[in-house]
Amino acid sequence: MKLRRLQVxxxxxxRQPFVMDDLQPGLNLIHGPNESGKSTLVRAIRAAFFERYRTSSVDDLRPWGDSAAAPTITLDFDARQKSWHLVKSFLQRKRCDLTIDSTSYSEDEAEEKLSELLGFQFSAKGVSKPEHWGVPGLLWVEQGTGQNIEQAVEHAGDHLKSALNSLVGEVASTGGDELVEQVKARWSELFTPTGKPRGDYQKLEKEREEHQREIDGLQARIQKYQEQVDRLGKLTHDYERTRQERPWExxxxxxxxxxERYRQVEKLEQQQAQEKEILKHLQSRQQLLRQxxxxxxxxxxxxxxxxxxLEKAQRALEQAEARSPSVANSVQEAKSAYEAAAKKVEQARLQETRSRLEQDVQRLDQQNRTLTQNLEKARQYQQELEKAREQARQNQIDVKALKALxxxxxxxxxENIRSQTIATRLTWQLEPDARLALxxxxxxxxxxxxxxxxxSLLIPGVGTLGITPGGEDLASTRRRLSTLEQSLTxxxxxxxxxYVQQAEHRVMAYEAAERTLQHTRELLKSVAPVNVEQLLADEKETGARLQAAKSELQNSPAPEPGQHARATDVASAEAGRARAETRLAEAEAEERKHQTELLTRRQSRDNAKAEWQQLQDEVHSPEHQKQLQNLSTELADIDDKMGRLAATLKAREQEIQEARPAILKQDIERYQRSISTLRQAQEERQRELRDIQVRLEAWGAEGLEEQRNERVAELEQCNRRYQELHRRARALDLLLNLLTEKRQALTRRLQAPLQKHLDHYLSLLFPQATLEVDEHLRPGTFTRGTELGxxxxxxxxxxEQMGLISRLAYADLLQEAGRPTLVIMDDTLVHSDTDRLEDMKRILFDAANRHQILLFTCHPEKWSDLGVAPRDIQAMKEQGSTNPV
Structure with a gap:
């Protein structure tokens, strides 16, 4: 089967027609990014073949949000040396038309032709499911399902077996199947499907095991009884021997x-500790005397x-006294510089004060002139404000009353217009000499x-005509006109x-007066923010401040002659004074430091002299010599006592070590535990003797050996019945295995063509590996070297790779049997590594020599070396939008 053209x-x-034509008979690489429509085209091909045209369960084909859409798919393909043209529409325009060469089919008949061609079934109700897809479900791989092949093979199993039978002939025998089934039925009476015993066979096996467990239990109890008898004799002998020997004493x-030995050692340790304290006291006394x-x-x-x-302090004092004149001169120079800088600051502040007063006089004079001008303007604006208020009072009118007017x-x-519509109209056109009177x-x-x-209309020479206007609304119209005219007046x-226009003119004049008022108020506020009286007060205050500033300027001292030429600003003068003050402070600090140094060094000299004199008197005193002699005598006596005491301690320490107090203490603990253990062991023997005697009396009353003999007889009887069924089961099992092996040999002959194609592809991917198929033609056991699984x-x-090569092998088998094939792969092999993907490309290129393959992918760069030109869905869509079908 070769697909030539697809249109959706x-x-x-x-939404718009999309065409993909010129499809090649071998490999076709179709690529595009995610959501570009690859899976949609695969779904369209499946829908064209698998879905009933009349089904309403294909809403997934409808464009989103378009309830009036009629999804339509057109396919052109070659199969069985004929040209096929299929057009199928769903939902709003349900239709199926099929043309094979020049023969046309429609509706259900067309769909049956498709099902017969490709080997699949239509769903009786609802959307098509995998169990209906047959051969196309095996060869058309959906996205993410390449590794799942078992169910696809199962759904296409009948078609695959039919193809195999057409290749190798009918090798199965129905008679052999009946025999296998009969043996299997007899075998199933004795075994479960997993090969475990069932029924009487299982019951006898369980009884046999139960009898054996009871016998084993009784035998164990008999053996235990004998062991207890032996144990009783030994315990009795040990108990009597220990009672006589009494080893704990x-x-x-x-x-x-x-x-007793440990108490003697403890006394020695106490004496040792006391004399160590005495030695420690003597050592402390010796250390104090030596100090x-x-x-x-x-x-x-x-x-x-x-x-x-003393000599060093005297020299330091003389050096400090030599620096005193220099320090005094530095202080005097700093004082002179500070006084000069202070005078400069005073002159600078005087000059700054006069400059400030001159600026204040100028500022206040300018401010006084400005206030005078503003006062004149304020008085003018007040007059204009009064005029505008008068104008507003004269033209003030009630706006609501004007609106009502x-x-x-x-x-x-x-009403006049309405009256003119319904009134009686009188028109005339008289001759030059004619006259009328109304x-x-x-x-x-x-x-x-x-x-x-x-x-009444008077016609001279004729008479008077009475005119009475007619109409139902005329009287009410006359009344309304009269009422409205009276109300208007x-x-x-x-x-x-x-008149009304006069009222409107008054409103306009009032609004203009109000605007003038607002503008004049703003002008007045600009020159007199508070009021005119406040402005007048500000003018008087500013004049007074101006006179005071002029007086203060006249009374301020004039600068010294030539001062203007060398005038310095206050900041610079104060900075100079600060520097002079810093130098003065530093000089004074240096002077204070020098005086402090003099006092310190003089005091140090005096202290050193006093300490030297005091120490000299003390060294040459008789008391000092006597203390030295007494200390020497006492130290010699202490050294003698410490020598004798150290010898005594060493001898006693040797005696304590030889007694080994730690080992004595361990001996005490060992003997105590031995006494307890010996007494406890004897008590345990006595208690165990009583328990064994009671237990033996109870077991002897049970008749254990008689019970064992009865159970042995029952086991022998059960064994005889079990052996009969066991021989039958082994015979049936052997027969079924022989029949099954023969049947498998026939199956392998049937599978040989499929295995041939499977081995061809497998050798390209895994050299020296094998993949076996089971009796249902599903790939199962995979062997590579020593690996089996x-x-x-x-x-x-x-x-995923094994699933694909298996599908290609099925396609080769179907083609060899003369069945149409088409391989479709949607984003498959995405989990293959680089080396395996290279091998899979070789496999696909080889398969493309026998089948048409449509490979859809979003990674065209991985397939650039496949040997075919890629087709870009995105580019085809753009081309279709510029060149609509």
Whole structure:
């Protein structure tokens, strides 16, 4: 089967017609990004073949939001050496038309032809499902389902077996099947489907096991009984021997001897501790006496140090006194510089004060002139404000009353218009000498009147004509006109105007006066923010401040002659004074530091002299010599006592170590535990003797050996019945295996053509590997070297690859049997690594020599070396939009 052309319209995202033609008989690589429509085209092909045209369960084909759409699919393809043209529409325009060469089919007949061609079934109700898809469901791989092949093979199994039978002939035997089924039925009476015993066979096996467990239990209890008898004899012998020997009494005697030795060692340790305290006290006394002796002997050294310190303090004092004149001169120079800088600051502040007063006089003079001008303008604006207020008072009018007046006038005009519409119209055109009179008013030449009331027309020489206007609304119209005219007159009188326009003119004049008032107020506020009185007060205050500033300027001291030429600003003068003050402070601080140094060094000299004199008197005193002699005598006596005490301690320590108190303590603990253990062991023997005697009496009453003999007899009887069924089961199992092996040999002969194609593709992907198919033609056991397993145990990518090569093998089998094939792959092999993908490209290129393959992908760069020109869906869509079908 070769698909040549595909067209979709009003189907999902393809609202406008989309055409993909010139499809090649081998590989066709169709690519586009996600959501470009690849899966939609695959769904369209499936719908064209699998879905009933009359079904209403294909809403997924409808473009989003378009309830009036009629998804339409057109296919042109070659099959069985004929040209096929299929057009199928769904939903709003349900139709199916099929043309095979020049023969046309429609509706159900057309769909049956498609089902017969490709080997699938239509769903009886609702949308098509995988179990209906048959061969196309096996060869058309949806996105993300390449690794799932078992169900697809199962749904296409009948068609595959039919193709195999057409190749190798009918090798199965129905008679053999009946025999296998009979044996399997007899075998099933004794075994479950998993090969476990069932029924009587299982019951006898369980009884046999139960009897054996009871016998084993009784035998164990008999053996235990015998062991207990032996144990009773041994325990009785041990108990009597221990009761006579009483070994714990010897342990008690040894315990008392160990305690006595340990008490003697404890006394020695107490004496040792007491004499160690005495030795420690003597050592402390010796250390204190040595410190006193060293302190007294150090006075001579201190006397030499004090002499050197006194001479050093005297020299430092003389050096400090030599710097006193220089320090006094620095202070005097700093004071002079500070006084000069202070005078400069005073002159600068005086000059700054006069400059400020001159600026204040100028500012206040300018401010006084400005206030005078503003006062004049304020008085002028006040006069204009009074005029505007008077104008507003004269033209003030009630706006609501004016609105009512205008409404009345409008109503009157509307009534006049209405009256003219329904009034009796009198028109005339007289001869030059003719005369008429209407209600006593002469009429001349030509004219027109509208009459609302009864009127009389006088015709000289003829008489008087009475005119009575007609119409249902005429009387009410006359009344409304009269009422409105009266109301209009009263409203004008109330407002004090003679006509409506006069009232409007007054409103306009009032509004203009109000605007003038607002503008004048703003002008007045600009020159007198508070009021005129406040402005007048500000002017007087500013004048007074101006006179005070002038007086202060005249009374301020004039600068010294030549001062203007060398005038310095206050900041610079104050900075100079600050620097002078800093230098003065530094000089004074240096002077204070020098005085402090003098006092410190003089005090140090005096202190050093006093300490030297005091230390000299102390060193040469008789008391000092006597203390040194007493300390030497006492130290010699302490050294003698410490020597004798250290010898005693060493001898006693040796005696304590030889006694080994830690080992004595362990001996005491060991003997105590031995006594407890020996007594407890004897008690345990006595208690166990009583328990065994009671237990043996109870077991002896049960007759264990008699029970065992009965159970042995029952087991032998059960064994005989079990062996009969067991031989039958083994015979049936052997027969079924032989029949099954023969049947499998026939099946392998049937599967040989499929296995041939499968091995061809597998050798390209996994050299030296094998993939076997089961009796249902499903790929199962995979072998590579020493590895053996099922396809389901492989990685996801490997399962996807094995699924694809299996489908290609099925396609080769179908083609060999003369069945049409078409392979469609939607984004498959996305989980393959680089090396495996390269092998799969070789496989696809090889299969394309025998089948048409439509490969849809969103990764065209991975298939650039496939040997075919890629087709871009996006580009075809854009081309279709510029060149509509």
């Amino acid at each position: 319209e009003q189907l999902r995202q393809f 010897e342990a008690e005697r040894q315990l008392e001897q160990a305690k 006193n002796q060293e302190q007294l002997e150090s006075l001579n050294r201190k006397l030499d140090v004090r002499k050197a310190e 205008k409404d009345t006038e409008r109503q009157l005009k509307e 209600n006593g008013e002469p009429l001349e030449e030509q004219g027109e009147r509208q009459l609302l009331e009864d009127s 009263e409203q004008m009188k109330t407002l004090g105007v003679d 099922q396809i389901a145990e492989l990685s996801f990518g490997a399962r």
